[in-house]
Amino acid sequence: MIDQSNLMSSAREDELNRALELFHFAFRAFTAKPDQLLEARGLQRVHHRILYFVGRNPEIRVSGLLAILGVTKQALHAPLRQLIAMGLVQDSPHASDKRGKCLRLTPEGEKLEAALSGAQRKLLNQTFEQAGVAGEQAWRNVMEQLMGQLPK
Incomplete structure (x- = not known):
């Protein structure tokens, strides 16, 4: 017996392919300016993600940052060390647990995080103004649905 739940029409597959393309090109537009700023400093998107989440969570422990980013210690180690060496992130011992490190910008x-994320906030603001309140809410709903699909 064939599982009918995984079958979709050719027209629906075409629509979903178009959605994938829109997502790809929108993400390229969303990351273009920050990518230029990062490249000028020899940094990559992972550095932006670290700066963003440390900036939103001052005194975050490394373990908390790992949880937010959903990466391993090994994946975080090199870019975080680079940001510390460049004087963009500061680490200090946790007040109650000297083994743990707290991070802050x-x-x-x-300044760098504000330039990187500021470019993206500006683009989102312009786009949301053009899309209107209903368009912005629909976008947020789609993003929340996608976010809910993260593996646990």
Whole structure:
């Protein structure tokens, strides 16, 4: 017996392929300006993600950052060390657990993060203004549905 739940019409597959393409090109537009700023410093998107989440969570422990990013210690180690070496992130021992490190942005790190994420906030704001309240809410709903699909 054939499982009918995985079958879709050719027209629906074409629509979904178009959605994939839109997602790809929208993401390219969303990351274009930050990518230029990062490249000028020899950094990559992973560095932006670290700066963003450390900036939103001052004094975050490394373990908390690992959980947010959903990466391994090995994946985080090199880019985080690079940001610390560049004076963009500061680490200090946790007040109650000296084995744990707390992270915060330095003033230079705050400046870079503001430029990177500021470009994206500006683009989102312009796009949401054009899409209207209903369009923005529909976009948020789709993003939340996709986010809910993250493996546990």
